[in-house]
Amino acid sequence: MTNEYKIPDLGGAADVEVIEVSVSVGDMVEAEQTLLVLETDKASMEIPAETSGTVEALSIQVGDKVNEGDVFITIASSAGSQSEAVSTEPVASELVEAEAVKTETTHTKSREQAIAVPDLGGSEGVEVIELAVAVGDVIDAEQTILVLESDKATMEIPAGEAGTVVSLAVSVGDKVSQGDAMLTLMADSSVSVSDSKVVDKPPVDNSAVQTTKTLTTTTATAEPVAANNAEPESHSSGEIHAGPAVRKLAREFGVDLSQVSATGRRGRITKDDVQLFVKQRLNSSATAVGSGMSGAGIPAVPEVDFAKFGPVTSEPLNNIKRATAKAMTTAWLNVPQVTQFDQADITDLETYRKQQNQLYQHQGIRFSIVPFVLKAIAKVMREFPQFGASLSADGESLIIKDYVHIGVAVDTPKGLLVPVIRDVDRLSVTEITQQLNEKAQSAREGKLTLSDMQGGCFSLSSLGGIGGTAFTPIVNPPEVAILGLSKSETKPVWNGQEFVPRLMLPLSLSYDHRVIDGAEAARFSQRLVACLQDLRNVLM
Structure with missing residues (x-):
């Protein structure tokens, strides 16, 4: 029996890249064996076989882009092969039909x-x-x-x-x-x-x-675009000659092709023409800024030949890191961000955490400081709903969400991933710990799905296990706030009569200043400090 396998549900992702094909035509595979590996901007996914059998055909290869429902492999199961081998002699009508098909195919x-x-x-x-x-x-x-x-x-x-x-x-x-x-x-x-x-x-x-x-x-038309030295041709007639790749590049840069001078053959606009147009606009904007005139051009970073200073190697970024770089650049250029710094006295919380670790030791549960912080954040977000809101696309209204989903940054070998813990305000610290451990493990194994990383309305990034005293986490739109945790440290704190040693946790709250003003950020931060210093505030 021959089965065609299709790409399963990809959590809404489209054009997902194939980064590894684990089998070849003729291979024997078993149920649950990985057939191929896909990678989106945020996660890698392994696609397993549903049954055992022999690979008859592969419809994809490394580098292809696939979507849900695409056929990617044909597998003949052992049972199907045996049943088909029982009767191999075709009837007369089948022979006639096959001959007709063969004749037609040969003609085609x-x-x-x-x-x-x-x-x-x-x-x-x-x-x-x-x-x-x-x-x-x-x-x-x-x-x-x-x-x-x-x-x-x-x-x-x-x-x-x-x-x-x-x-x-x-x-x-x-x-x-x-x-x-x-x-x-x-x-x-x-x-x-x-x-x-x-x-x-x-x-x-x-x-x-x-x-x-x-x-x-x-041969004449497939010569490099860079070799074209023809005089630019205007488009006063309104007719534009450009290939699909050039039009796609123009759309990505937001360039009106009617304003681009053509140097290609027969008046065609080339990619070099589009890139030159963009460079000229950027340079003119940068010149205007440098001379005190209005403009929004961003000068390009000069290209440097580092090899002339010593030995170098080049390592390409994986999809996850490329996507992270793009998202962070977009966030930094579009969101006016401010960071509020604070400290929370977690001396009593740390004592309580250690006690709970001893009580839950037989269940294999070990609490870190993060689940307690998540619970406190959820409490404060219900009191300050604008911290879980999003700005509308036109920037004219605020979308308030009646749920508290918090993304937690996880360090993985391939880069930073942010699984989302849903309805944190309705979970106990124990349930938060269990979900956090499960999703962190999935992230490190590359098994997170897109749905696992969608729907967050606030983010938490903890560097306490590594070190540092403070940092400025970047808000990731459409969210409007993110909290950073640094390494806690014992410090002398004045209690009104004397200095006493207290364990202090540094907090770094970055926020979108279009939605949240400084006073609101300070109140949110102080309320969070109060909840961490006395967990009884979370219960009220």
């Missing part, structure tokens, strides 16, 4: 043409960054079918022939070289008699003829 294949990668100017292993067509598309000879990007230039590869796309031999992220198959094309039915003769040749000859024709047709 005789019209199919393989389109190969043309001359790339000596480049090898050039990355495919965009596919501009899909199976079933009807295309013309000059239409771009894919975009390649080398270290120095971007190249748009045209079809070279008109027809219908039958299959694609490459996907985004693949590396290709001259002569590699790109796609299979069904020649246009409106070909001439002489063309039909070429099409009806045996497959081997047809492939050779088509490859030669493709190379001849596309």
Whole structure:
């Protein structure tokens, strides 16, 4: 029996990258064995087999982007193979039908043409960054079918022939070289008699003829964009000529292509044209700022060749760290942030925590300071609901949430992940501890789902186990506040008559100043200090 496996529910994520394929065609797999590993911006997910059997086909490869419901593997179970082997002699009607299908297929294949990668100017292993067509598309000879990007230039590869796309031999992220198959094309039915003769040749000859024709047709148009030295062409007529990759780049930068001067062939706008336009705008804005004029340009960090100072190595960031960097940059540029510093006397709380560890030791439960802080935060958030709110997209209203979900930052080998503990105000400290331990373990093993990291309305970042006296955590929109914990320290505290040793916990409360003002932040912080210094305040 043959089973097709589909990508399961990904918690709402789309276009999730395949970072590892753990099996190959012909492999024997067992139920629960990992078939592939996916990685989103926030987590990695292992997709297991549901039954045991033999891998018959793989529909994906490393670098592909998949969505829920996509077929990714075909597995023949042992039981299915045996049942199919019982009767192998087809009836007469099946033979007739099979022969008819075979005849039709042979006729169809005789019209199919393989389109190969043309001359790339000596480049090898050039990355495919965009596919501009899909199976079933009807295309013309000059239409771009894919975009390649080398270290120095971007190249748009045209079809070279008109027809219908039958299959694609490459996907985004693949590396290709001259002569590699790109796609299979069904020649246009409106070909001439002489063309039909070429099409009806045996497959081997047809492939050779088509490859030669493709190379001849596309060599001129597949030259690097950077080599174009034509004079810029204006778009006063309103007609814009640009490929899919260029239009996508323009959308990402927010560039109006009608304002970009074209240097490409036949008046086409290239990626270099778009990038030059953006650089000119940034430079003009930076100049305006430097001269005291109004402007919002951010000067680029100058590129440095560090190798000239000594040996260096380059290590690419994984998806999680790249996503974190992007999110933090967005937060820092868009949210006016202020940090309120405070200290809580947790001497009595620490004594109580140690007592509870002894009482729950037989249950395998060990309390850290974090669950107590989470419980106190939940209490104070109910009193100050704006700290769990979010600013609307238009910035005109505040969205108040009638729930207390708190994200807790967890340090993992791949980077920082923030699982969310839901309804913290309704949980006991013991329940918070259990959920926190479970989600922290899942985070370190790469088993967190997207739903585990969504819905938070406040965040907690604790560096107390590492050290430090204070820090300024960055608010992560759409949240408006985050609390940082540093390492507690015994300090002399004046009680009105003398200095006594007390265990003090440093608190760093960062907040969005558009939603929360300084007085509110100070009141929130002081109320939190009161709850941590005397847990009886949490019960009231």
